Amino acid sequence: MSSKRIGRISEEVKKIVSxxxxxxxxxxxxxxxxxxxxxxxxxxxxxxxxxxxVLGKDSEKHKTLKALEKAKGFVRRGIGxxxxxxxxxxxxxxxxxSIEHGIYISKLIDKVSxxxxxxxxxxxx
Numbered sequence: 001m002s003s004k005r006i007g008r009i010s011e012e013v014k015k016i017v018s019x020x021x022x023x024x025x026x027x028x029x030x031x032x033x034x035x036x037x038x039x040x041x042x043x044x045x046x047x048x049x050x051x052x053x054v055l056g057k058d059s060e061k062h063k064t065l066k067a068l069e070k071a072k073g074f075v076r077r078g079i080g081x082x083x084x085x086x087x088x089x090x091x092x093x094x095x096x097x098s099i100e101h102g103i104y105i106s107k108l109i110d111k112v113s114x115x116x117x118x119x120x121x122x123x124x125x
Contacts, residue, residue, distance in 0.1 A: 001043055013048050013079060013089065014039040020078045021052075021068075029067035031060045037096045041089055048079070048089035051096035061095055068093045 018036045033055035040049040052068070054061045068075070072091050080088035 001045075006041055006043060009045070009083070009085070010039045010041045010048075012083060013041060013050075016079050016082050017048075017050055017075060017091070020075055024078065025067075025071055025074070027067040027071065029063040031056050031064045034064055037098070045085055045087045045089055047092055049092050049094060051094045053096045053099050065093060065095050 014036050017039065021030065021034055021036065031054045034052055036050060036052045038051045040051075041047070042049075052064075054064050072093075075091045076088055079091070
């Protein structure tokens with residue numbers, strides 16, 4: 001199967017899952033600031049690795065992951081209703097912490113650049 005088709009299916013699954021999480025799931029454990037960052041469907045269309053991020057504390061992140069794991073069947077049925085594929089992919093949820101990691105790296109870079117600026121200001125005096 002072509003990688004373009006896999007990419008299009010992945011994007012469509014991302015839209016569907018985002019809509020399901022936002023509108024259809026009523027589990028109070030799911031944080032309101034949950035967003036799907038990316039979806040990777042396997043080449044055989046059997047599995048969909050769904051990466052999501054939660055704005056909040058670690059406890060909220062893990063509660064949301066557990067709630068999404070519980071709602072796998074509901075999410076899969078929703079994907080199957082909206083996508084006409086031979087196989088409906090089995091959702092596998094992953095907590096995506098790349099945004100938090102990027103923020104951490106950005107803070108480190110800012111800290112180092114500030115320290116270098118302070119050192120160069122001291123050298124000039």
